[in-house]
């Protein structure tokens with residue numbers, strides 16, 4: 189072919205000297221310059237990009253979760269539902285991403301593991317914020333962030349807010365009176381299940397048509413927790429496949445710690461009610 193196709197003839201903008209380009213808008217020079225492997229191991233790039241993309245998705249998850257809580261507080265439930273559905277899909281995306289990381293063998297990982305020092309996802313402040321907003325709150329997890337006052341402040345501020353589940357319970361309370369101990373609990377502490385809450389959610393599930401919004405809210409929360417559990421399970425399985433039962437770079441027992449985390453119930457009564465239904 190003598191005349192190569194020129195998209196400019198179809199109107200494509202080809203000159204960006206004085207206008208904002210795709211890369212400018214997305215600040216790609218910042219994003220794509222942020223990968224600095226510490227070794228010459230081929231797989232370190234995969235490891236870095238997998239973590240960075242996960243953090244970007246977590247950033248979006250937080251953006252949606254904050255807005256979902258706000259929507260629930262201001263009675264804009266359908267907006268809140270839409271955002272919760274999106275957060276579940278974000279976790280689905282994160283779940284699929286493990287397939288890429290699983291192509292890294294234990295031998296590949298040992299080539300650069302020492303270069304990570306003591307750094308670990310355990311110190312991901314966005315992951316901790318997600319847990320805190322959902323209601324899995326443990327003030328001991330603030331400690332690794334003490335060296336970064338702006339991050340510590342973010343985490344502290346979240347612990348002072350009612351969690352997403354607290355907000356869901358205040359909505360439940362409008363139809364089924366819940367005990368003061370539930371409504372005025374210490375927000376910094378982890379939420380623990382209570383029988384009156386299970387009974388109230390059970391009534392919602394016994395008559396979904398009569399309590400449709402609460403029913404829909406509950407199912408959205410369960411749906412999200414389902415994806416979140418899969419993320420934890422995929423993580424621990426990938427970790428076992430790559431490092432076996434070695435301690436984590438962050439210093440925990442590794443797989444033993446992550447298995448303990450599989451027991452976490454974010455919205456406990458929503459799971460418990462199913463047995464008695």
Ligand code: HEM
Pocket residue numbers: 238239242243289297307308309310311312315423426427430431435436437438439440441442443445446449
């Ligand atoms: C080779 C791949 C990976 C290995 C071997 C690994 C290993 C571990 C281990 C052993 C822990 C426990 C803490 C410690 O002692 O270090 C941990 C925690 C964690 N990792 Fe990974 N990880 C991997 C990939 C990822 C990826 C891709 C992410 C995505 C951001 C991630 C996020 C986290 C988070 C958020 C925690 C804290 C979990 C909690 O406290 O419940 N990890 N990881």
